[in-house]
Amino acid sequence: MEVDTPLLADGVVVEAHIDPIPCEVRVGAGAAVKRRLLTSPEGPMKRLLAQGSGPIYQFAHAFRDGEMGRRHAVEFTMLEWYRPGLDHIELMSEVEALVQELIPETGGARFDRVTYRELFREFASIDPFETSVGAIGERCAALGVDVPQGFGDGTVDDALDLILVSHIEPTLAAERPLFVHGYPPSQAALAQVRVPTDEQPATADRFELYLRGVELANGYHELIDADEQRHRFEEANRARVASGRAALPIDDALLDALRDGFPPCAGVALGFDRLLMLALGLDRIGDV
Amino acid sequence: MASYGTSDFKKGLKVQIENEPYLMVDLEFMKPGKGQAVYRVRLKSLTTGRVVDKNYRSGDSLEVADVEEKTMQFLYKDATDFHFMDGESFEQFQVSADAVGDASKWLKDEMECDVVMWNGSPITVTPPAHVEMKVTYTEPGAKGNSTGNVQKPATVETGAELMVPIFINNNDVVRVDTRTGEYVERVSKG
Numbered sequence A: 001m002e003v004d005t006p007l008l009a010d011g012v013v014v015e016a017h018i019d020p021i022p023c024e025v026r027v028g029a030g031a032a033v034k035r036r037l038l039t040s041p042e043g044p045m046k047r048l049l050a051q052g053s054g055p056i057y058q059f060a061h062a063f064r065d066g067e068m069g070r071r072h073a074v075e076f077t078m079l080e081w082y083r084p085g086l087d088h089i090e091l092m093s094e095v096e097a098l099v100q101e102l103i104p105e106t107g108g109a110r111f112d113r114v115t116y117r118e119l120f121r122e123f124a125s126i127d128p129f130e131t132s133v134g135a136i137g138e139r140c141a142a143l144g145v146d147v148p149q150g151f152g153d154g155t156v157d158d159a160l161d162l163i164l165v166s167h168i169e170p171t172l173a174a175e176r177p178l179f180v181h182g183y184p185p186s187q188a189a190l191a192q193v194r195v196p197t198d199e200q201p202a203t204a205d206r207f208e209l210y211l212r213g214v215e216l217a218n219g220y221h222e223l224i225d226a227d228e229q230r231h232r233f234e235e236a237n238r239a240r241v242a243s244g245r246a247a248l249p250i251d252d253a254l255l256d257a258l259r260d261g262f263p264p265c266a267g268v269a270l271g272f273d274r275l276l277m278l279a280l281g282l283d284r285i286g287d288v
Numbered sequence B: 001m002a003s004y005g006t007s008d009f010k011k012g013l014k015v016q017i018e019n020e021p022y023l024m025v026d027l028e029f030m031k032p033g034k035g036q037a038v039y040r041v042r043l044k045s046l047t048t049g050r051v052v053d054k055n056y057r058s059g060d061s062l063e064v065a066d067v068e069e070k071t072m073q074f075l076y077k078d079a080t081d082f083h084f085m086d087g088e089s090f091e092q093f094q095v096s097a098d099a100v101g102d103a104s105k106w107l108k109d110e111m112e113c114d115v116v117m118w119n120g121s122p123i124t125v126t127p128p129a130h131v132e133m134k135v136t137y138t139e140p141g142a143k144g145n146s147t148g149n150v151q152k153p154a155t156v157e158t159g160a161e162l163m164v165p166i167f168i169n170n171n172d173v174v175r176v177d178t179r180t181g182e183y184v185e186r187v188s189k190g
Helices: A042-050 A088-102 A116-124 A133-143 A156-172 A226-242 A252-259 A272-279 B097-106
Strands: A021-026 A032-037 A056-063 A075-084 A112-115 A178-183 A203-211 A214-221 A265-271 B003-005 B014-017 B020-030 B038-045 B051-056 B061-064 B067-077 B081-086 B092-096 B112-118 B121-126 B130-138 B151-156 B161-165 B173-177 B182-188
Touching: A042 A056, A042 A075, A042 A252, A042 A265, A075 A088, A075 A272, A088 A178, A088 A203, A088 A214, A088 A265, A088 A272, A112 A116, A116 A156, A116 A178, A133 A156, A156 B020, A156 B038, A214 A272, A226 A252, A265 A272, B081 B097, B081 B121, B092 B097, B092 B121, B097 B121, B151 B173, B161 B182
Parallel strands: A112 A178
Antiparallel strands: A021 A032, A056 A075, A075 A265, A178 A203, A203 A214, A214 A265, B003 B061, B014 B020, B014 B061, B020 B038, B038 B051, B067 B081, B067 B112, B081 B092, B112 B121, B130 B151, B130 B173, B151 B161, B173 B182
């Protein structure tokens, strides 16, 4: 079912590195109150799922303050959908079928699937689960990636992100479409985390699709534990404050939905402008 | 010292890193969906022309370089330095052979050049893109060999050497592209 949810809200999905666009809104005769243009429709859509909507999708405008570049726009269109009963592995196949339908030259063969660990081992000779900021700094030097000011004071995730955008993504540009899954728990966001086994550290049931080196979609086997979700939002707010950003109000309605009727499901958000950019053979998102 | 934050970054900024002035020639915003943004800037050294790629993250900053461009007239060269005059203030500047670099090959009296100043001192000199040069010496062209792209060496009034077509003679004036050091056309016959 196609749905259409509000873009403006008070509480949000709190992420360390994503900023909603703040606005002042007058409600009735009172003083202006602070609201935010949402960075994704995830919170409102999950409330519909908790109320028994069944599978839903929407083309939503999404807003991310400060993101402007060759692959980024402060306002963009997201195709987001949820599938009760599926997990993220099954949802990957559905994303693959959609992309192959829309960009025929990606058809013919299945997309490759690698874990986050395999991705970093293969393309950067790093085990992302057994590394340190210092060790990543040394790999950066060997790979010719300039290390920014204050790199040593950052987190392992920030250091891995630097390798990802400066070295791995450009390398993926020449590769076939690729799903990456099994993220470190610290990058789980709103995904379930799998308990560790003897062979495997704990990983998040999250995936990303890379097409010609462009990050095109992000999906989760959705976390259904409201307390764990609140804990992650609070962690994200601590990280925001530590990096000089303001803490954001948590979307309590989303947490209530997780407590009351939210079905096991998988969900994915696909950058629609990026999909069009790739389908049309363009290089800049501004040209779409 | 004034500085630019990452949100001020744009092409054309003049910045300074470890006592070296750079021009920001390219800027790319990179960010994993959930991760930290990285600004990759391409910087060109204003003294050596060398290009480097550097990464910055939100909260980082770059020092502002005190750089300005002036039009100056070439006056004369002494044993070690070149002397120029600011066309507006008539102030005279002594410029080292290092800073003049390859431009020295094409400098003629009163030639108007673009001079980049950093902290009040000249660091690079760029002559006009096209200059007229009198040929002081070239071998006569062999008869019957005047077709096609056959070229021969020639020396011009500043002492610079370049390849010219076979029909050019001593005292001809030729137009030269100073960016490539190549012959463009004959202006007049000697």
